[in-house]
Amino acid sequence: xxxxxxxxxxxxxxxxxxxxxxxxxxxxxxxxxxxxxxxxxxxxxxxxxxxxxxxxxxxxxxxxxxxxxxxxxxxxxxxxxxxxxxxxxxxxxxxxxxxxxxxxxxxxxxxxxxxxxxxxxxxxxxxxxxxxxxxxxxxxxxxxxxxxxxxxxxxxxxxxxxxxxxxxxxxxxxxxxxxxxxxxxxxxxxxxxxxxxxxxxxxxxxxxxxxxxxxxxxxxxxxxxxxxxxxxxxxxx
Amino acid sequence: xxxxxxxxxxxxxxxxxxxxxxxxxxxxxxxxxxxxxxxxxxxxxxxxxxxxxxxxxxxxxxxxxxxxxxxxxxxxxxxxxxxxxxxxxxxxxxxxxxxxxxxxxxxxxxxxxxxxxxxxxxxxxxxxxxxxxxxxxxxxxxxxxxxxxxxxxxxxxxxxxxxxxxxxxxxxxxxxxxxxxxxxxxxxxxxxxxxxxxxxxxxxxxxxxxxxxxxxxxxxxxxxxxxxxxxxxxxxxxxxxxxxxxxxxxxxxxxxxxxxxxxxxxxxxxxxxxxxxxxxxxxxxxxxxxxxxxxxxxxxxxxxxxxxxxxxxxxxxxxxxxxxxxxxxxxxxx
Numbered sequence: 001x002x003x004x005x006x007x008x009x010x011x012x013x014x015x016x017x018x019x020x021x022x023x024x025x026x027x028x029x030x031x032x033x034x035x036x037x038x039x040x041x042x043x044x045x046x047x048x049x050x051x052x053x054x055x056x057x058x059x060x061x062x063x064x065x066x067x068x069x070x071x072x073x074x075x076x077x078x079x080x081x082x083x084x085x086x087x088x089x090x091x092x093x094x095x096x097x098x099x100x101x102x103x104x105x106x107x108x109x110x111x112x113x114x115x116x117x118x119x120x121x122x123x124x125x126x127x128x129x130x131x132x133x134x135x136x137x138x139x140x141x142x143x144x145x146x147x148x149x150x151x152x153x154x155x156x157x158x159x160x161x162x163x164x165x166x167x168x169x170x171x172x173x174x175x176x177x178x179x180x181x182x183x184x185x186x187x188x189x190x191x192x193x194x195x196x197x198x199x200x201x202x203x204x205x206x207x208x209x210x211x212x213x214x215x216x217x218x219x220x221x222x223x224x225x226x227x228x229x230x231x232x233x234x235x236x237x
Numbered sequence: 238x239x240x241x242x243x244x245x246x247x248x249x250x251x252x253x254x255x256x257x258x259x260x261x262x263x264x265x266x267x268x269x270x271x272x273x274x275x276x277x278x279x280x281x282x283x284x285x286x287x288x289x290x291x292x293x294x295x296x297x298x299x300x301x302x303x304x305x306x307x308x309x310x311x312x313x314x315x316x317x318x319x320x321x322x323x324x325x326x327x328x329x330x331x332x333x334x335x336x337x338x339x340x341x342x343x344x345x346x347x348x349x350x351x352x353x354x355x356x357x358x359x360x361x362x363x364x365x366x367x368x369x370x371x372x373x374x375x376x377x378x379x380x381x382x383x384x385x386x387x388x389x390x391x392x393x394x395x396x397x398x399x400x401x402x403x404x405x406x407x408x409x410x411x412x413x414x415x416x417x418x419x420x421x422x423x424x425x426x427x428x429x430x431x432x433x434x435x436x437x438x439x440x441x442x443x444x445x446x447x448x449x450x451x452x453x454x455x456x457x458x459x460x461x462x463x464x465x466x467x468x469x470x471x472x473x474x475x476x477x478x479x480x481x482x483x484x485x486x487x488x489x490x491x492x493x494x495x496x497x498x499x500x501x502x503x504x505x506x507x508x509x510x511x512x513x514x515x516x517x518x519x520x521x522x523x524x525x526x527x528x529x530x531x532x533x534x535x536x537x538x539x540x541x542x543x544x545x546x547x548x549x550x551x552x553x554x555x556x557x558x559x560x561x562x563x564x565x566x567x568x569x570x571x
Contacts, residue, residue, distance in 0.1 A: 015526070017526075017528070021529060021530065024529070025530060103416065104503075108502075108523045108524070109331075109332060109333035110523065114333070118333070118334055124334060124335035125334075125335075126338070127331065129329065129503065129505045129506075130417075130503055130505060130512070130513070131503055132417075132419065132501040132502055132503045132513050133502050133503070133523070135497070135498075135523065139402075142402075142403070143418070146406075146407055149416075150418075
């Protein structure tokens with residue numbers, strides 16, 4: 001900000017859908033999203049703003065599956081995670097844990113993380129009836145920290161005081177831990193890009209901002225806040 | 238005795254039939270008015286009625302706006318969603334996904350369940366407290382209790398919700414071993430915190446406005462103090478107390494922040510008080526920020542707003558009718 005004293009940035013939260021809706025309505029110049037924009041959304045931006053969306057991946061994130069630290073389960077297959085969140089597996093003993101009911105936590109449906117999880121883990125199926133959507137990743141973390149039998153999901157950048165388990169693509173493959181190398185090499189099955197979107201090619205102050213985030217300074221910041229830089233450690237010093 | 242409907246909606250038993258029709262002053266209270274004063278009076282009256290109509294108009298316009306946003310669903314299908322979608326099976330609320338599901342039955346059941354729990358907890362507590370302060374507490378204590386309960390009314394609901402979410406839900410789970418830490422009961426208890434001061438304050442006012450004459454007559458006939466309180470004062474104040482309950486119910490059913498934080502928000506169709514619950518108001522609050530403006534999901538959320546509005550209006554209407562009958566019966570008996 002010191003380099004651009006005349007620029008003001010006003011940040012509003014709410015989830016990826018909120019940002020994208022704001023971009024469609026023209027109430028923001030740039031929005032962030034943890035999921036790629038849908039084709040219909042790109043079409044409505046084009047219709048409302050008369051411009052093509054430009055999509056800028058700015059960081060890599062690993063979506064972690066969180067368990068309480070006291071839970072002895074430390075890896076699962078994608079299939080097991082899906083069956084748990086769809087309510088087909090309801091007891092921890094079926095995945096190598098204690099004999100206790102599983103309590104499901106996650107994000108509300110305005111969250112890009114929710115949509116990503118639904119698409120990539122549940123294969124667009126529905127969450128179980130007992131799934132408890134909470135207002136933000138912090139709330140999910142808090143719930144799992146307080147609930148021995150809880151399971152939740154969210155960005156790896158938030159995972160403190162709980163366990164982010166290793167995940168195997170299928171029963172035949174090795175479980176992979178959610179680390180930077182595994183996310184960047186795409187070995188970890190739940191890695192994703194985090195995006196910025198503008199309604200037309202970035203220009204002026206917005207372009208300065210985009211150049212900054214893609215440059216070494218911005219990518220260092222990405223790492224500081226717990227996400228992974230686009231090119232791993234190679235790009236940051 | 239003919240009982241004219243009271244013009245003073247809140248003066249429960251205060252219009253004592255014995256003094257009706259008598260003039261307490263032998264000479265006019267005010268001197269004959271000049272033309273100027275008359276005009277000022279009329280202006281003042283006009284202003285006050287204008288204010289009253291503005292309030293009614295605001296409420297009416299809010300309803301019109303909410304209904305207007307939901308209305309297009311009535312004559313066309315938007316994003317595959319029609320006005321019947323909220324009634325289609327399965328009984329699931331999953332508005333985002335490959336095949337969105339919009340059944341609002343779990344939300345309606347959840348809302349009524351949490352509200353009922355809150356009322357069952359709050360009513361006996363608030364009424365007993367009101368009866369105690371109005372009838373039994375020494376004046377010094379009374380002057381201390383009433384403001385203290387009213388401070389409770391000033392606690393922002395987000396603070397209550399946060400307290401339940403972080404602290405109370407864990408206590409309850411440890412004490413009773415609930416499978417779900419956040420459930421309808423925890424949310425209902427949080428709601429009760431918000432509703433108790435409301436019911437307490439209004440019903441305490443109703444109890445204290447029962448004429449002293451009633452108590453004296455009852456005591457003179459040999460009734461004990463508790464008998465007087467329960468059999469004479471409580472029935473005499475019942476229209477006011479009933480109004481307090483209706484107000485409390487309205488507050489509980491529309492309350493958003495407490496249930497949003499403390500209920501677990503899972504849209505389960507169940508009558509058990511120990512499972513998570515998703516309410517109508519919490520659904521609007523958590524989803525309206527995301528939806529595409531003018532899309533089907535957006536319209537359904539406004540439809541939920543209409544449903545919520547109709548439920549509360551219906552309850553208020555029934556409450557008002559019952560209250561009127563209660564008043565008539567009371568004044569008829571007197």
